[in-house]
Structures are given as C-alpha cells and as structure tokens.
Amino acid sequence: GNSVTQMEGPVTLSEEAFLTINCTYTATGYPSLFWYVQYPGEGLQLLLKATKADDKGSNKGFEATYRKETTSFHLEKGSVQVSDSAVYFCALMSFSGGYNKLIFGAGTRLAVHP
C-alpha cells in the first residue's frame, strides 16, 4: 500500500543553519506530494506541493523536488529562522477509488534556537 516515511525528530538547529528533512514514499502510480507545517496549537498549513517527477515546489524559502528515481521529496531551507520552529509533515495524495485522500508521514519536529 501507499506510505510515507520521514526522518525522526526532533531536529535542533541554530538560526541561519541549513535544513534538510528527509522524506521517502511508497506508492502505486504517480501521486502528488506535499509538505505541511503545524505550529503549536494549530492545524496544518500547506507549505508546498509537487505533482509530477522533477517538479520543484517552493514557498517561504523552503524547497522540495519530486524525485521518482529515489522516491523522495526532501524538504530543504538554506537559512532557518526561530519562527520556522514547528512540526513538518510529508504527505502523498492517494487517488483511492478516484477520490483524493492524504497519507501522512509521522512528522518531524524542528526546533530553531537563536
């Protein structure tokens, strides 16, 4: 079946450090891939998405490239800020029965210190 595996957290970084959060997936067909972010006490916010191989999603300095050959969608940011501290979820969109549902990874907590 479809699944998403993320690197375990927490990830602790100093401000302005480089961020990578690894995400790999298992899926039949060609799913769309997403990164969502969850700040404390809030719901999920869509960070970026990619719908086909070699697509790069980007938003707010975050980037991720859809790599079909390695079934990966790693999240990167060149210089993190304290305000980026949150939990990050990688997800794939499964077209189950023709209708969409998201399958999430376990989430990776990021803590950025000044």
Next chain:
Amino acid sequence: KAGVTQTPRYLIKTRGQQVTLSCSPISGHRSVSWYQQTPGQGLQFLFEYFSETQRNKGNFPGRFSGRQFSNSRSEMNVSTLELGDSALYLCASSLAGRGKDEKLFFGSGTQLSVL
C-alpha cells in the same frame, strides 16, 4: 476569504458519551475530509464527503460517522466514546476532492479529551 472553521475548539467528554464536531469549509469548496491526529498513530484519514455523499472512508469503526449538508458544512459524530478516541480532529476542505492539482486546506482542529 475565510478559512476552514471548526467548532468547538476543545471538548471534554467521558467514556460512553457521544460527541458531534462541526466543520465549515472555505466558501466554494464542496469536498470535506476528516482526519484524526494522535501521538501514537499520527494523522489518519477518517472519511470524505462531497455533495452530501460519503465518497471515501478510512479504517475506523462504525462508531465514527459523518454527514454533509447542502451548504457543504460537515459534522462528524463519535458514539460510545473510548479513551483511545482522545485526539485532535482535523477537517480539510478542497474544491472537488479529486485530481492531482487539488489542495487541501485544514482547519485548526477540535481537541477531544475523553476521561
């Protein structure tokens, strides 16, 4: 444009009771999905509604049910609550709920505690 609105924000119930959660989607969105988030199981898909019809269902017992109204607002109900039902319940809306370019927008969730 208002986002996805979920009410109430917090709920405390006791075992055996039932509960109803509400979700108002973004204006114009006709698909509403529900997800359960727990520390142990993570985020899991409950069900999806479109035009008042349930189109997709996850692996949850029949105690979990939902419905959608003609204005696309949705409710989910959990009967005979168990301790393990304590979770953050998230609602997501999208335009049509199908297609590779669909984006799901989430509400802030309802935090349910079962004592």
